[in-house]
Amino acid sequence: MSLYIDKIKETAERLLKDGSVDMVIGFRKGSVPMMNEPCFIQKPQEVHQLVWDSNCGINLANYLTDRKEKIAVVAKGCDSRNIVNHIVENKIKREKLVIIGVPCTGMIDKRKIAGMFDKPIDAVTEDGDIILVTSAGKETRLNKTDVLQENCALCIHRNPVIYDELVGDLIEEQTGIDRYAEVRRVEAMSPQEKWQYFEDLLSPCIRCYACRNACPLCYCPTCFVDESRPQWVGKSQDPIDTRTFHFLRAYHCAGRCTDCGACERACPVGIKVRQFTSKLNRDCLEMFGWEAGLTLDQRPPLDTYKPNDPNDFIK
Amino acid sequence: MKVISIDKTEWANGIEKTKSIYRLFGPVKENTWHSFMPLGPGEQPDMAYGNSRLSPKFLVHPQTEPMFEYNLDEKQADHHVLKEIPKDVSPKAIIGIRPCDASAFLLVKRNFDTPTYKDPYWLTAYNSLTLIGYACNQPCSTCFCTTAGCGPFHEEGLDAILVDAGDRYLLKALTEKGEAYIQSAGWATSAPSDADQSIEKLKSTAEKAIASHVSTDKLRNQSTTQLYDAPFWEEIAFSCINCGTCTYSCPTCWCFDIQDENHGKCGVRMRNWDSCMYPLFSLHGTGHNPRGAKAHRVRQRFMHKLKYYVDKYDNGIQCVGCGRCIRLCPVNIDIRKVCNQMNSYDPAACVCPV
Numbered sequence: 001m002s003l004y005i006d007k008i009k010e011t012a013e014r015l016l017k018d019g020s021v022d023m024v025i026g027f028r029k030g031s032v033p034m035m036n037e038p039c040f041i042q043k044p045q046e047v048h049q050l051v052w053d054s055n056c057g058i059n060l061a062n063y064l065t066d067r068k069e070k071i072a073v074v075a076k077g078c079d080s081r082n083i084v085n086h087i088v089e090n091k092i093k094r095e096k097l098v099i100i101g102v103p104c105t106g107m108i109d110k111r112k113i114a115g116m117f118d119k120p121i122d123a124v125t126e127d128g129d130i131i132l133v134t135s136a137g138k139e140t141r142l143n144k145t146d147v148l149q150e151n152c153a154l155c156i157h158r159n160p161v162i163y164d165e166l167v168g169d170l171i172e173e174q175t176g177i178d179r180y181a182e183v184r185r186v187e188a189m190s191p192q193e194k195w196q197y198f199e200d201l202l203s204p205c206i207r208c209y210a211c212r213n214a215c216p217l218c219y220c221p222t223c224f225v226d227e228s229r230p231q232w233v234g235k236s237q238d239p240i241d242t243r244t245f246h247f248l249r250a251y252h253c254a255g256r257c258t259d260c261g262a263c264e265r266a267c268p269v270g271i272k273v274r275q276f277t278s279k280l281n282r283d284c285l286e287m288f289g290w291e292a293g294l295t296l297d298q299r300p301p302l303d304t305y306k307p308n309d310p311n312d313f314i315k
Numbered sequence: 316m317k318v319i320s321i322d323k324t325e326w327a328n329g330i331e332k333t334k335s336i337y338r339l340f341g342p343v344k345e346n347t348w349h350s351f352m353p354l355g356p357g358e359q360p361d362m363a364y365g366n367s368r369l370s371p372k373f374l375v376h377p378q379t380e381p382m383f384e385y386n387l388d389e390k391q392a393d394h395h396v397l398k399e400i401p402k403d404v405s406p407k408a409i410i411g412i413r414p415c416d417a418s419a420f421l422l423v424k425r426n427f428d429t430p431t432y433k434d435p436y437w438l439t440a441y442n443s444l445t446l447i448g449y450a451c452n453q454p455c456s457t458c459f460c461t462t463a464g465c466g467p468f469h470e471e472g473l474d475a476i477l478v479d480a481g482d483r484y485l486l487k488a489l490t491e492k493g494e495a496y497i498q499s500a501g502w503a504t505s506a507p508s509d510a511d512q513s514i515e516k517l518k519s520t521a522e523k524a525i526a527s528h529v530s531t532d533k534l535r536n537q538s539t540t541q542l543y544d545a546p547f548w549e550e551i552a553f554s555c556i557n558c559g560t561c562t563y564s565c566p567t568c569w570c571f572d573i574q575d576e577n578h579g580k581c582g583v584r585m586r587n588w589d590s591c592m593y594p595l596f597s598l599h600g601t602g603h604n605p606r607g608a609k610a611h612r613v614r615q616r617f618m619h620k621l622k623y624y625v626d627k628y629d630n631g632i633q634c635v636g637c638g639r640c641i642r643l644c645p646v647n648i649d650i651r652k653v654c655n656q657m658n659s660y661d662p663a664a665c666v667c668p669v
């Protein structure tokens with residue numbers, strides 16, 4: 001990790017000094033355990049603020065659009081895939097970006113860790129694959145692999161897919177991972193069980209839309225839930241409106257979602273929002289052999305038409 | 316007022332008895348967090364909790380509050396007439412509310428109960444409540460109540476305060492409502508004469524355990540326009556995703572939006588929580604948005620809480636230091652940092668790159 005940090009700082013300083021970029025977007029240390037804060041650095045003498053550790057789960061691709069500056073961005077595997085999405089969808093121009101790639105070893109799940117302790121957590125540090133948690137004055141050692149965010153544990157694209165700089169050697173990707181066990185578990189339910197499952201899943205939702213706002217895919221100037229003329233969805237706590245929001249949002253992400261986990265991480269009430277997108281990701285993989293954000297040369301399957309489409313309904 | 320001593324084995328029984336008079340709400344564990352929930356027969360508040368994930372403000376100011384109903388069917392005599400939806404005025408009690416959250420009700424009351432305007436929904440709900448507070452022996456690291464006009468044993472806004480004294484609870488009535496609740500529970504054992512001292516001791520330990528603080532002394536004398544134009548907003552706002560979590564989870568945020576919702580020819584006029592962090596909040600009918608950029612919205616949230624409110628009410632900041640926005644913000648925007656930055660802002664020392 002510290003090697004990564006040195007390299008990130010060094011690269012950021014060089015790029016700012018030689019004028020290749022106007023700002024570097026990365027992370028600075030947060031004010032509470034297991035949180036870092038996205039930040040921008042414009043002066044070479046401020047690069048010391050930049051950090052890197054297992055608390056950099058926020059997707060920085062979200063901070064790149066609609067800006068005039070030439071930007072360098074620190075990007076782990078999933079961020080880089082969302083950057084690819086942005087480029088393919090004309091949200092940013094490749095030449096306005098310098099991508100500082102970070103081969104990622106996964107981000108830790110702050111809720112899972114908090115849930116393992118009775119008392120509040122005072123500090124969390126890390127040493128390689130060991131996470132050291134201090135709670136009520138006592139230090140506990142955890143294996144990082146046991147406390148990864150679910151999407152990170154299932155990730156097979158930890159290396160950035162595009163980059164201009166690299167802060168460490170590429171790492172070996174995880175293999176033999178069963179990424180869609182959860183999807184199969186839900187698929188196997190009876191309609192009644194599914195109904196109940198989704199009802200329970202969404203019942204704590206306060207419709208703050210943090211999940212949507214944290215997601216780099218959700219960049220519509222006005223989201224359909226916010227439209228008032230016409231008003232597609234009611235704005236109260238009516239469960240039908242809440243479900244409408246979730247189902248429609250998930251479909252808007254079909255073939256685009258990189259499973260970065262930003263949505264789930266942001267939700268203040270801990271809803272497993274990825275339950276929806278994972279299913280669509282799996283369908284895209286099975287139907288079109290497609291995973292989002294891996295290539296600049298192809299558009300996502302749901303916004304293209306091919307005469308040889310395997311599905312009959314479209315012909 | 317007098318302090319009652321409650322053996323922990325008598326606690327549940329007393330709570331149960333009060334249910335014949337009050338509808339009770341209390342902290343209930345769900346997965347790894349706590350929420351304020353109705354306590355049905357046999358259900359007890361979980362007194363091992365720190366604080367609830369979302370604030371209990373929804374018990375007075377629900378996220379969705381139906382106010383009127385109407386019908387648009389011209390065959391009906393009362394078509395196009397708004398009819399008030401009856402409200403539940405029966406007595407309710409919140410057991411175990413933390414002092415900061417109770418104090419937040421008083422703060423919000425300044426807005427909903429003014430000489431000119433009285434919000435009937437808010438006031439009806441608030442007046443039907445008895446607040447049995449629960450002093451915090453072990454504040455958490457994000458609590459900064461002692462410098463936000465409140466404290467772990469703060470009594471103002473509560474009807475009674477419960478203190479965990481190890482093998483027993485000490486319960487002090489603070490108002491007549493509090494007395495009435497205690498009577499209905501049948502708790503009547505007077506605490507030993509040194510109870511007040513034990514409470515004082517726990518209180519000072521708890522206050523010392525509050526590790527974070529904000530400085531607010533200079534906010535009032537800061538010039539509003541200079542703070543508004545301060546160069547730091549862009550940097551503070553950068554990471555914000557305008558999700559509104561900070562405002563929805565906050566016990567002192569009070570903004571709402573009024574909506575009509577029709578189903579066929581019938582409809583309901585309701586109010587729903589709204590948030591200054593949303594672009595729609597300030598969007599004009601013309602399409603113009605005076606807070607069109609993220610930085611404007613972030614500035615509004617902090618200027619309202621830490622400057623406009625301070626100036627308008629001369630009663631401290633619009634924050635009780637519960638720390639929820641700090642714990643829940645997905646990008647770690649920390650009001651303590653912002654407050655200190657605003658408080659210590661010195662425009663003269665600021666070298667602007669103009």
Ligand code: SF4
Pocket residue numbers: 214215216217253256257258259260261262263264274277
């Ligand atoms: S839907 Fe969730 S997991 Fe998918 S790209 Fe958006 S934030 Fe990431």
Ligand code: SF4
Pocket residue numbers: 204205206207208209210211212266267268269270271273
């Ligand atoms: S972030 Fe969570 S609570 Fe907010 S809208 Fe999304 S699922 Fe609902």
Ligand code: SF4
Pocket residue numbers: 554555556557558559560561562592643644645646647648
């Ligand atoms: S919770 Fe954080 S990210 Fe969300 S609106 Fe508030 S300050 Fe912004």
Ligand code: SF4
Pocket residue numbers: 561564565566567568620633634635636637638639640641650
């Ligand atoms: S602003 Fe934050 S700390 Fe202050 S009362 Fe609201 S949620 Fe609590």
